[in-house]
Amino acid sequence: MxxxxxxxxxxxxxxxxxxxxxxxxxxxxxxxxxxxxxxxxxxxxxxxxxxxxxxxxxxxxxxxxxxxxxxxxxxxxxxxxxxxxxxxxxxxxxxxxxxxxxxxxxxxxxxxxxxxxxxxxxxxxxxEHQGSEPAVLRYQGLEMNLDKKTVSIDGADVPFTKTEFELLHLLLEEKGRVFSRQELIDKVWPKDVLVLDRTVDVNITRLRKKIGRFAKCIVTRLGFGYYFDA
Missing domain, CATH: 3.40.50.2300 (Response regulator)
Structure with missing residues (x-):
C-alpha cells in the first residue's frame, strides 16, 4: 500500500x-x-x-x-x-x-x-484518477469536477455515488465510444468482485435519472453496450 x-x-x-x-x-x-x-x-x-x-x-x-x-x-x-x-x-x-x-x-x-x-x-x-487529468469535464450544462468528485447539472450540485461518478467519467471522457458491459465492469468495479451485467444496467438507469435532461445522451447500442452521444 x-x-x-x-x-x-x-x-x-x-x-x-x-x-x-x-x-x-x-x-x-x-x-x-x-x-x-x-x-x-x-x-x-x-x-x-x-x-x-x-x-x-x-x-x-x-x-x-x-x-x-x-x-x-x-x-x-x-x-x-x-x-x-x-x-x-x-x-x-x-x-x-x-x-x-x-x-x-x-x-x-x-x-x-x-x-x-x-x-x-x-x-x-x-x-487512481488523480494527477495528470484536467480538473473539470464539461458537456453543455453538465459539469464534473474531477478533483472534488462532484457533479453539477445546470449549476445545481447532484449527489453521486462513486460508482455512478466513475461510470459518467468514463463515458463523458470518451464521448462516442461504445463500452461493452464487460469493459465497464473491468474499468469501474474492483477486479476481485463479481459484478453481474444486471448490476451495470441498474447503475446506468440510475445514472440517467440523475443527469436529468442529459439522460438521452447515454445511449444503449443493442448487442454492444453504452456510449455518451454528444
Missing part, C-alpha cells in the same frame, strides 16, 4: 469482537481505524472525513442499507466508498447493495486476507 497518505477507515458492526479483529488487522496494515457498534453511533461521527466504510448490513437498530441510503443522499458523504459486510449473500441482496452505491460486498464468514485485498482495491481505485 502507498504510504503517502494514512487512509482513515470506519468499521460499523454490532459484533464488538469482529470490530476489534478488523481494527487490529487494518491498523497492522497501516490504516487509521475507528469503530462503531451501530449505525446510529456511526452517524454521530464526521463520516465525510473517512476514506472508506466497512458497513455491516444486519444490525439491531438502523440497518447498513438504511445508513448507506442516508449517506448517499447527502452530497457531503455521497462519495465516501462503502464495502458491505454481511451474512446475507443472495443475488438480490448483492444487487441491493450495489444499487445503493456500494463499492464492494463481502459475505460472512470471510477471511481477513480477503478483506485486506478488497480494502486495498477500493482505496486504490478511489485515488
Amino acid at each position: 502507498e504510504e503517502e497518505k494514512k487512509y482513515k477507515i470506519l468499521v460499523v458492526d454490532d459484533e464488538d469482537d469482529l470490530c476489534e479483529i478488523l481494527k487490529f488487522n487494518l491498523e497492522t496494515e497501516g490504516y487509521q481505524v475507528t469503530t462503531a457498534n451501530s449505525a446510529e453511533d456511526a452517524l454521530k461521527l464526521d463520516i465525510a472525513s473517512f476514506d472508506l466504510l466497512l458497513l455491516d448490513v444486519m444490525m439491531g437498530g438502523m440497518s447498513g442499507f438504511a445508513m448507506a441510503k442516508q449517506l448517499k443522499a447527502n452530497p457531503s458523504t455521497a462519495s465516501v466508498p462503502i464495502i458491505f459486510l454481511t451474512a446475507r449473500d443472495t443475488e438480490n441482496d448483492t444487487v441491493t447493495g450495489f444499487n445503493l452505491g456500494a463499492d464492494d460486498y463481502i459475505s460472512k464468514p470471510f477471511s481477513l486476507r480477503e478483506v485486506l485485498v478488497r480494502v486495498r482495491a477500493v482505496l486504490r481505485r478511489t485515488s
Whole structure:
C-alpha cells in the first residue's frame, strides 16, 4: 500500500469482537481505524472525513442499507466508498447493495486476507484518477469536477455515488465510444468482485435519472453496450 497518505477507515458492526479483529488487522496494515457498534453511533461521527466504510448490513437498530441510503443522499458523504459486510449473500441482496452505491460486498464468514485485498482495491481505485487529468469535464450544462468528485447539472450540485461518478467519467471522457458491459465492469468495479451485467444496467438507469435532461445522451447500442452521444 502507498504510504503517502494514512487512509482513515470506519468499521460499523454490532459484533464488538469482529470490530476489534478488523481494527487490529487494518491498523497492522497501516490504516487509521475507528469503530462503531451501530449505525446510529456511526452517524454521530464526521463520516465525510473517512476514506472508506466497512458497513455491516444486519444490525439491531438502523440497518447498513438504511445508513448507506442516508449517506448517499447527502452530497457531503455521497462519495465516501462503502464495502458491505454481511451474512446475507443472495443475488438480490448483492444487487441491493450495489444499487445503493456500494463499492464492494463481502459475505460472512470471510477471511481477513480477503478483506485486506478488497480494502486495498477500493482505496486504490478511489485515488487512481488523480494527477495528470484536467480538473473539470464539461458537456453543455453538465459539469464534473474531477478533483472534488462532484457533479453539477445546470449549476445545481447532484449527489453521486462513486460508482455512478466513475461510470459518467468514463463515458463523458470518451464521448462516442461504445463500452461493452464487460469493459465497464473491468474499468469501474474492483477486479476481485463479481459484478453481474444486471448490476451495470441498474447503475446506468440510475445514472440517467440523475443527469436529468442529459439522460438521452447515454445511449444503449443493442448487442454492444453504452456510449455518451454528444
